[in-house]
Protein backbone atom coordinates (compact mmCIF):
# COMPACT_ATOMS: atom_id res chain seq x y z
CA UNK A 323 0.00 0.00 0.00
CA UNK A 324 1.43 3.38 -0.81
CA UNK A 325 0.54 6.76 0.58
CA UNK A 326 1.89 10.18 -0.25
CA UNK A 327 1.77 11.45 3.33
CA UNK A 328 1.11 8.55 5.67
CA UNK A 329 1.41 10.63 8.85
CA UNK A 330 -1.71 12.60 7.97
CA UNK A 331 -3.56 10.13 5.74
CA UNK A 332 -3.49 7.44 8.43
CA UNK A 333 -3.62 9.64 11.53
CA UNK A 334 -5.83 8.51 14.42
CA UNK A 335 -9.18 10.30 14.61
CA UNK A 336 -8.22 11.76 17.96
CA UNK A 337 -4.98 13.26 16.68
CA UNK A 338 -6.75 14.55 13.58
CA UNK A 339 -9.28 16.41 15.74
CA UNK A 340 -6.41 18.04 17.59
CA UNK A 341 -4.78 19.16 14.32
CA UNK A 342 -8.13 20.42 13.03
CA UNK A 343 -8.92 22.33 16.21
CA UNK A 344 -5.57 24.15 16.22
CA UNK A 345 -5.85 25.05 12.56
CA UNK A 346 -9.50 26.10 12.77
CA UNK A 347 -8.79 28.48 15.66
CA UNK A 348 -6.02 30.09 13.59
CA UNK A 349 -8.18 30.37 10.48
CA UNK A 350 -11.10 31.98 12.31
CA UNK A 351 -8.77 34.56 13.80
CA UNK A 352 -7.26 35.23 10.36
CA UNK A 353 -10.61 35.89 8.69
CA UNK A 354 -12.04 37.89 11.61
CA UNK A 355 -9.10 40.24 11.54
CA UNK A 356 -8.73 40.56 7.78
CA UNK A 357 -12.04 40.00 6.01
CA UNK A 358 -14.85 42.50 6.70
CA UNK A 359 -17.54 40.05 5.45
CA UNK A 360 -16.58 37.44 8.03
CA UNK A 361 -16.18 39.98 10.84
CA UNK A 362 -19.67 41.31 10.10
CA UNK A 363 -21.22 37.82 9.92
CA UNK A 364 -19.66 36.83 13.25
CA UNK A 365 -20.63 40.09 14.92
CA UNK A 366 -24.22 39.57 13.78
CA UNK A 367 -24.17 36.26 15.65
CA UNK A 368 -22.50 37.91 18.63
CA UNK A 369 -19.37 35.82 18.17
CA UNK A 370 -15.71 36.54 18.74
CA UNK A 371 -12.78 34.42 17.47
CA UNK A 372 -12.14 33.36 21.08
CA UNK A 373 -15.51 31.53 21.09
CA UNK A 374 -13.99 28.89 18.81
CA UNK A 375 -12.08 26.53 21.08
CA UNK A 376 -12.20 23.29 19.06
CA UNK A 377 -13.80 21.66 16.01
CA UNK A 378 -16.90 21.10 18.16
CA UNK A 379 -17.60 24.83 17.84
CA UNK A 380 -17.50 24.77 14.04
CA UNK A 381 -21.28 24.28 13.82
CA UNK A 382 -21.84 27.70 15.45
CA UNK A 383 -19.98 29.64 12.77
CA UNK A 384 -21.90 31.41 9.99
CA UNK A 385 -22.05 29.93 6.48
CA UNK A 386 -20.30 31.35 3.42
CA UNK A 387 -22.18 31.36 0.10
CA UNK A 388 -21.17 31.76 -3.53
CA UNK A 389 -23.10 35.02 -3.35
CA UNK A 390 -20.56 36.34 -0.79
CA UNK A 391 -17.84 35.86 -3.42
CA UNK A 392 -19.96 37.65 -6.02
CA UNK A 393 -20.81 40.51 -3.65
CA UNK A 394 -17.14 41.14 -2.92
CA UNK A 395 -15.93 40.57 -6.52
CA UNK A 396 -13.12 40.21 -7.30
CA UNK A 397 -10.87 40.11 -4.21
CA UNK A 398 -13.07 41.10 -1.26
CA UNK A 399 -12.86 37.79 0.64
CA UNK A 400 -9.08 37.52 0.38
CA UNK A 401 -7.45 37.47 3.81
CA UNK A 402 -3.97 38.65 2.84
CA UNK A 403 -2.67 41.71 0.93
CA UNK A 404 -2.59 41.25 -2.86
CA UNK A 405 1.21 41.35 -2.74
CA UNK A 406 1.05 37.90 -1.08
CA UNK A 407 -1.22 36.45 -3.79
CA UNK A 408 0.84 34.70 -6.46
CA UNK A 409 -1.96 33.28 -8.62
CA UNK A 410 -5.66 33.75 -9.30
CA UNK A 411 -8.15 31.45 -10.97
CA UNK A 412 -11.78 32.08 -11.83
CA UNK A 413 -14.76 29.86 -12.38
CA UNK A 414 -16.94 30.20 -15.42
CA UNK A 415 -20.16 31.59 -14.04
CA UNK A 416 -23.10 30.77 -16.29
CA UNK A 417 -24.81 33.90 -15.01
CA UNK A 418 -23.25 37.13 -13.83
CA UNK A 419 -19.67 37.64 -12.82
CA UNK A 420 -17.01 35.01 -12.41
CA UNK A 421 -15.98 33.74 -9.00
CA UNK A 422 -12.35 34.70 -8.39
CA UNK A 423 -10.08 32.68 -6.12
CA UNK A 424 -6.54 33.57 -5.02
CA UNK A 425 -3.55 31.59 -3.75
CA UNK A 426 -0.49 32.48 -1.72
CA UNK A 427 2.74 30.59 -2.32
CA UNK A 428 1.88 28.38 0.63
CA UNK A 429 -1.64 27.75 -0.75
CA UNK A 430 -0.10 26.47 -3.99
CA UNK A 431 2.06 24.09 -1.93
CA UNK A 432 -1.03 22.82 -0.09
CA UNK A 433 -2.79 22.34 -3.43
CA UNK A 434 0.10 20.35 -4.91
CA UNK A 435 0.23 18.29 -1.72
CA UNK A 436 -3.44 17.26 -1.89
CA UNK A 437 -3.17 16.51 -5.61
CA UNK A 438 -0.05 14.39 -5.02
CA UNK A 439 -2.12 12.41 -2.48
CA UNK A 440 -4.88 12.08 -5.10
CA UNK A 441 -2.63 10.72 -7.82
CA UNK A 442 -0.88 8.38 -5.38
CA UNK A 443 -4.25 7.01 -4.24
CA UNK A 444 -5.03 6.32 -7.92
CA UNK A 445 -1.83 4.30 -8.22
CA UNK A 446 0.42 6.87 -9.88
CA UNK A 447 4.10 6.90 -8.93
CA UNK A 448 7.26 8.77 -9.86
CA UNK A 449 7.59 6.65 -13.02
CA UNK A 450 4.07 7.37 -14.25
CA UNK A 451 3.19 9.49 -17.28
CA UNK A 452 0.30 11.80 -16.46
CA UNK A 453 -1.67 13.30 -19.32
CA UNK A 454 -3.58 16.32 -18.03
CA UNK A 455 -6.52 16.88 -20.38
CA UNK A 456 -8.33 19.33 -18.12
CA UNK A 457 -8.39 22.86 -19.49
CA UNK A 458 -5.40 25.02 -18.59
CA UNK A 459 -6.18 28.63 -17.83
CA UNK A 460 -8.53 30.36 -15.44
CA UNK A 461 -10.21 26.99 -14.72
CA UNK A 462 -8.49 25.28 -11.77
CA UNK A 463 -8.50 21.78 -13.29
CA UNK A 464 -5.47 21.94 -15.58
CA UNK A 465 -2.87 23.82 -13.55
CA UNK A 466 -4.05 22.30 -10.27
CA UNK A 467 -3.51 18.75 -11.50
CA UNK A 468 -0.32 19.81 -13.30
CA UNK A 469 1.66 21.00 -10.27
CA UNK A 470 0.42 18.14 -8.11
CA UNK A 471 1.71 15.71 -10.75
CA UNK A 472 5.09 17.45 -10.76
CA UNK A 473 5.23 17.36 -6.96
CA UNK A 474 4.65 13.61 -7.16
CA UNK A 475 7.63 13.47 -9.49
CA UNK A 476 5.69 11.91 -12.36
CA UNK A 477 6.22 12.95 -15.98
CA UNK A 478 3.46 15.47 -16.66
CA UNK A 479 2.11 15.81 -20.22
CA UNK A 480 0.16 19.10 -20.29
CA UNK A 481 -2.13 18.55 -23.29
CA UNK A 482 -4.96 20.67 -21.85
CA UNK A 483 -8.43 20.05 -23.29
CA UNK A 484 -9.55 19.76 -26.91
CA UNK A 485 -7.93 18.50 -30.11
CA UNK A 486 -8.96 14.91 -29.50
CA UNK A 487 -6.97 13.33 -32.35
CA UNK A 488 -3.77 14.95 -31.08
CA UNK A 489 -4.59 13.83 -27.52
CA UNK A 490 -4.84 10.26 -28.74
CA UNK A 491 -1.64 10.29 -30.77
CA UNK A 492 0.25 11.80 -27.81
CA UNK A 493 -1.27 9.14 -25.58
CA UNK A 494 0.17 6.48 -27.88
CA UNK A 495 3.56 8.05 -28.61
CA UNK A 496 4.41 9.47 -25.18
CA UNK A 497 3.32 6.38 -23.26
CA UNK A 498 0.62 7.93 -21.08
CA UNK A 499 -0.16 5.73 -18.06
CA UNK A 500 -2.62 8.01 -16.24
CA UNK A 501 -5.21 10.29 -17.76
CA UNK A 502 -6.89 13.20 -15.96
CA UNK A 503 -10.01 14.73 -17.55
CA UNK A 504 -13.80 14.92 -17.20
CA UNK A 505 -15.59 11.55 -17.33
CA UNK A 506 -17.63 12.61 -20.35
CA UNK A 507 -14.44 13.49 -22.19
CA UNK A 508 -12.96 10.10 -21.28
CA UNK A 509 -15.92 8.45 -23.00
CA UNK A 510 -15.52 10.71 -25.99
CA UNK A 511 -11.86 9.70 -26.23
CA UNK A 512 -12.91 6.03 -26.12
CA UNK A 513 -15.37 6.66 -28.94
CA UNK A 514 -12.78 8.42 -31.08
CA UNK A 515 -10.28 5.64 -30.41
CA UNK A 516 -12.74 3.09 -31.76
CA UNK A 517 -13.47 5.31 -34.74
CA UNK A 518 -9.79 5.80 -35.59
CA UNK A 519 -9.06 2.12 -35.12
CA UNK A 520 -6.60 2.67 -32.26
CA UNK A 521 -6.15 -0.61 -30.46
CA UNK A 522 -6.04 -0.82 -26.69
CA UNK A 523 -2.70 -2.60 -26.99
CA UNK A 524 -1.29 0.55 -28.63
CA UNK A 525 -1.72 2.33 -25.31
CA UNK A 526 0.00 2.01 -21.93
CA UNK A 527 -2.94 3.54 -20.08
CA UNK A 528 -3.56 2.09 -16.59
CA UNK A 529 -5.92 4.45 -14.84
CA UNK A 530 -7.93 7.62 -15.19
CA UNK A 531 -8.62 10.32 -12.62
CA UNK A 532 -11.95 11.83 -13.53
CA UNK A 533 -13.92 14.69 -12.04
CA UNK A 534 -15.33 18.22 -12.46
CA UNK A 535 -18.81 16.92 -13.21
CA UNK A 536 -21.16 14.41 -11.59
CA UNK A 537 -21.13 10.90 -13.04
CA UNK A 538 -22.85 7.67 -12.17
CA UNK A 539 -21.54 4.29 -11.14
CA UNK A 540 -22.69 2.83 -14.47
CA UNK A 541 -20.76 5.50 -16.35
CA UNK A 542 -17.68 4.38 -14.41
CA UNK A 543 -18.32 0.83 -15.56
CA UNK A 544 -18.68 1.99 -19.14
CA UNK A 545 -15.38 3.93 -19.05
CA UNK A 546 -13.58 1.02 -17.39
CA UNK A 547 -14.88 -1.44 -19.96
CA UNK A 548 -14.19 0.67 -23.01
CA UNK A 549 -10.80 2.07 -22.05
CA UNK A 550 -9.84 -1.03 -20.04
CA UNK A 551 -8.54 1.07 -17.17
CA UNK A 552 -9.46 1.68 -13.55
CA UNK A 553 -11.53 4.87 -13.36
CA UNK A 554 -11.09 6.94 -10.18
CA UNK A 555 -13.52 9.58 -9.02
CA UNK A 556 -12.17 12.86 -7.70
CA UNK A 557 -13.96 15.84 -6.27
CA UNK A 558 -13.03 19.46 -6.13
CA UNK A 559 -14.30 22.96 -6.42
CA UNK A 560 -12.35 26.10 -7.12
CA UNK A 561 -13.65 27.96 -4.07
CA UNK A 562 -12.23 25.32 -1.71
CA UNK A 563 -8.96 24.87 -3.67
CA UNK A 564 -9.74 23.28 -7.07
CA UNK A 565 -9.31 19.56 -7.75
CA UNK A 566 -7.92 17.66 -4.75
CA UNK A 567 -10.72 18.18 -2.22
CA UNK A 568 -11.46 14.44 -2.21
CA UNK A 569 -10.28 11.37 -4.10
CA UNK A 570 -10.91 7.65 -4.28
CA UNK A 571 -8.38 5.02 -3.26
CA UNK A 572 -7.99 1.64 -4.95
CA UNK A 573 -11.05 0.31 -3.07
CA UNK A 574 -13.28 2.90 -4.76
CA UNK A 575 -15.70 3.04 -1.85
CA UNK A 576 -16.03 6.79 -1.49
CA UNK A 577 -13.54 9.65 -1.76
CA UNK A 578 -11.07 10.37 1.04
CA UNK A 579 -10.93 13.99 2.17
CA UNK A 580 -7.58 15.43 3.34
CA UNK A 581 -9.10 16.51 6.64
CA UNK A 582 -5.94 18.18 7.84
CA UNK A 583 -6.76 20.83 5.20
CA UNK A 584 -10.53 20.73 4.69
CA UNK A 585 -13.22 19.93 7.27
CA UNK A 586 -16.47 18.59 5.77
CA UNK A 587 -19.94 18.73 7.32
CA UNK A 588 -23.28 17.46 6.04
CA UNK A 589 -26.19 19.80 6.64
CA UNK A 590 -29.89 20.01 5.91
CA UNK A 591 -29.91 22.46 2.96
CA UNK A 592 -33.18 24.01 4.15
CA UNK A 593 -32.57 24.47 7.88
CA UNK A 594 -28.75 24.58 7.93
CA UNK A 595 -28.68 22.04 10.80
CA UNK A 596 -25.76 19.58 10.89
CA UNK A 597 -27.18 16.10 10.15
CA UNK A 598 -26.30 12.88 12.00
CA UNK A 599 -23.39 10.79 10.70
CA UNK A 600 -24.24 8.91 7.51
CA UNK A 601 -27.16 11.15 6.47
CA UNK A 602 -27.41 12.55 2.98
CA UNK A 603 -27.46 16.32 2.72
CA UNK A 604 -25.52 19.29 1.43
CA UNK A 605 -21.78 19.02 1.88
CA UNK A 606 -20.15 22.09 3.40
CA UNK A 607 -16.39 22.72 3.64
CA UNK A 608 -14.17 24.78 5.93
CA UNK A 609 -10.58 25.30 4.85
CA UNK A 610 -8.09 25.30 7.73
CA UNK A 611 -4.72 25.87 6.05
CA UNK A 612 -5.52 28.29 3.23
CA UNK A 613 -4.25 31.87 3.56
CA UNK A 614 -5.37 33.68 0.40
CA UNK A 615 -9.03 32.75 0.40
CA UNK A 616 -9.90 30.86 3.58
CA UNK A 617 -13.53 29.73 3.58
CA UNK A 618 -15.66 29.10 6.63
CA UNK A 619 -18.52 26.61 6.17
CA UNK A 620 -18.77 27.08 2.41
CA UNK A 621 -22.12 25.95 0.97
CA UNK A 622 -21.24 23.76 -2.04
CA UNK A 623 -24.86 22.93 -3.04
CA UNK A 624 -23.64 19.37 -3.71
CA UNK A 625 -25.56 16.51 -2.12
CA UNK A 626 -23.49 13.78 -0.53
CA UNK A 627 -22.92 11.85 2.69
CA UNK A 628 -19.89 11.04 4.84
CA UNK A 629 -18.54 7.66 5.88
CA UNK A 630 -16.23 7.52 8.91
CA UNK A 631 -15.71 3.72 8.80
CA UNK A 632 -12.11 2.66 8.51
CA UNK A 633 -11.18 2.01 4.88
CA UNK A 634 -9.42 -1.16 3.75
CA UNK A 635 -6.63 0.96 2.28
CA UNK A 636 -5.54 1.95 5.77
CA UNK A 637 -6.38 5.63 5.42
CA UNK A 638 -8.34 6.99 8.37
CA UNK A 639 -9.57 10.05 6.49
CA UNK A 640 -13.34 10.33 6.16
CA UNK A 641 -14.82 9.37 2.80
CA UNK A 642 -17.50 11.35 0.98
CA UNK A 643 -19.86 9.41 -1.21
CA UNK A 644 -20.34 10.19 -4.88
CA UNK A 645 -22.22 13.45 -5.34
CA UNK A 646 -25.87 12.50 -5.76
CA UNK A 647 -26.86 15.76 -7.41
CA UNK A 648 -26.99 19.41 -6.64
CA UNK A 649 -29.43 21.32 -4.55
CA UNK A 650 -29.56 24.03 -7.20
CA UNK A 651 -29.29 22.38 -10.63
CA UNK A 652 -31.77 19.80 -9.54
CA UNK A 653 -34.76 20.06 -11.84
CA UNK A 654 -38.23 20.21 -10.40
CA UNK A 655 -40.60 18.80 -12.98
CA UNK A 656 -44.27 18.58 -12.07
CA UNK A 657 -43.20 18.87 -8.44
CA UNK A 658 -40.79 15.95 -8.66
CA UNK A 659 -37.04 16.36 -8.06
CA UNK A 660 -35.14 15.10 -11.09
CA UNK A 661 -31.38 14.78 -11.45
CA UNK A 662 -29.82 14.20 -14.89
CA UNK A 663 -27.61 11.55 -13.25
CA UNK A 664 -30.70 9.39 -12.61
CA UNK A 665 -31.46 9.37 -16.34
CA UNK A 666 -27.87 8.48 -17.08
CA UNK A 667 -27.98 5.50 -14.72
CA UNK A 668 -31.09 4.14 -16.41
CA UNK A 669 -29.62 4.49 -19.91
CA UNK A 670 -26.37 2.85 -18.98
CA UNK A 671 -28.08 -0.01 -17.16
CA UNK A 672 -30.20 -0.75 -20.24
CA UNK A 673 -27.04 -0.45 -22.31
CA UNK A 674 -28.52 -0.44 -25.80
CA UNK A 675 -27.90 3.21 -26.47
CA UNK A 676 -24.88 5.49 -26.45
CA UNK A 677 -24.24 7.30 -23.15
CA UNK A 678 -25.19 10.62 -24.71
CA UNK A 679 -28.47 12.24 -23.81
CA UNK A 680 -30.21 15.55 -23.33
CA UNK A 681 -33.12 16.47 -21.09
CA UNK A 682 -35.45 19.01 -22.66
CA UNK A 683 -37.89 20.54 -20.18
CA UNK A 684 -40.75 22.71 -21.37
CA UNK A 685 -44.12 23.92 -20.18
CA UNK A 686 -47.22 23.48 -22.30
CA UNK A 687 -50.68 24.58 -21.11
CA UNK A 688 -49.26 25.05 -17.60
CA UNK A 689 -47.96 21.52 -17.52
CA UNK A 690 -44.28 20.65 -17.39
CA UNK A 691 -43.08 18.32 -20.10
CA UNK A 692 -39.91 16.29 -20.16
CA UNK A 693 -38.41 14.96 -23.36
CA UNK A 694 -35.30 12.85 -23.14
CA UNK A 695 -33.28 12.68 -26.32
CA UNK A 696 -31.15 9.59 -26.40
CA UNK A 697 -28.52 8.83 -28.97
CA UNK A 698 -28.63 5.34 -30.41
CA UNK A 699 -25.60 3.30 -31.38
CA UNK A 700 -24.71 2.88 -35.07
CA UNK A 701 -25.64 -0.83 -34.93
CA UNK A 702 -29.07 -0.12 -33.46
CA UNK A 703 -29.53 2.67 -36.02
CA UNK A 704 -29.25 0.17 -38.88
CA UNK A 705 -31.60 -2.28 -37.16
CA UNK A 706 -35.32 -2.76 -37.86
CA UNK A 707 -37.89 -0.17 -36.83
CA UNK A 708 -39.56 -2.73 -34.58
CA UNK A 709 -36.38 -3.11 -32.57
CA UNK A 710 -36.05 0.65 -32.16
CA UNK A 711 -39.59 0.80 -30.88
CA UNK A 712 -38.84 -1.92 -28.36
CA UNK A 713 -35.78 -0.07 -27.02
CA UNK A 714 -37.76 3.14 -26.80
CA UNK A 715 -40.50 1.41 -24.83
CA UNK A 716 -38.02 -0.20 -22.49
CA UNK A 717 -36.31 3.14 -21.72
CA UNK A 718 -39.64 4.83 -21.26
CA UNK A 719 -40.79 2.23 -18.74
CA UNK A 720 -37.54 2.35 -16.74
CA UNK A 721 -37.38 6.16 -16.70
CA UNK A 722 -40.98 6.27 -15.55
CA UNK A 723 -40.35 4.02 -12.60
CA UNK A 724 -37.02 5.65 -11.63
CA UNK A 725 -38.04 9.29 -11.85
CA UNK A 726 -41.64 8.84 -10.84
CA UNK A 727 -42.83 10.94 -13.76
CA UNK A 728 -43.47 10.15 -17.40
CA UNK A 729 -41.08 11.36 -20.05
CA UNK A 730 -41.20 11.33 -23.81
CA UNK A 731 -38.26 9.35 -25.13
CA UNK A 732 -36.88 10.46 -28.46
CA UNK A 733 -34.20 8.31 -30.02
CA UNK A 734 -31.84 10.36 -32.16
CA UNK A 735 -29.24 9.37 -34.74
CA UNK A 736 -25.65 8.62 -33.71
CA UNK A 737 -23.48 11.69 -33.09
CA UNK A 738 -26.32 14.22 -33.08
CA UNK A 739 -26.02 15.21 -29.44
CA UNK A 740 -23.32 17.80 -29.00
CA UNK A 741 -20.08 16.52 -27.47
CA UNK A 742 -18.31 18.51 -24.85
CA UNK A 743 -14.62 18.84 -24.14
CA UNK A 744 -15.32 20.09 -20.66
CA UNK A 745 -18.43 19.71 -18.59
CA UNK A 746 -21.21 18.01 -20.53
CA UNK A 747 -24.43 19.94 -21.03
CA UNK A 748 -27.34 17.67 -20.18
CA UNK A 749 -30.32 19.94 -19.73
CA UNK A 750 -32.23 22.44 -21.83
CA UNK A 751 -34.89 24.12 -19.71
CA UNK A 752 -37.26 26.10 -21.94
CA UNK A 753 -39.77 26.87 -19.23
CA UNK A 754 -40.60 30.50 -18.63
CA UNK A 755 -41.64 30.63 -15.01
Ligand SMILES: [Zn+2]
Nearest residue numbers: 571633635637
Ligand atom coordinates in the same frame (compact mmCIF):
# COMPACT_ATOMS: atom_id res chain seq x y z
ZN1 LIG B 1 -9.36 4.01 1.14
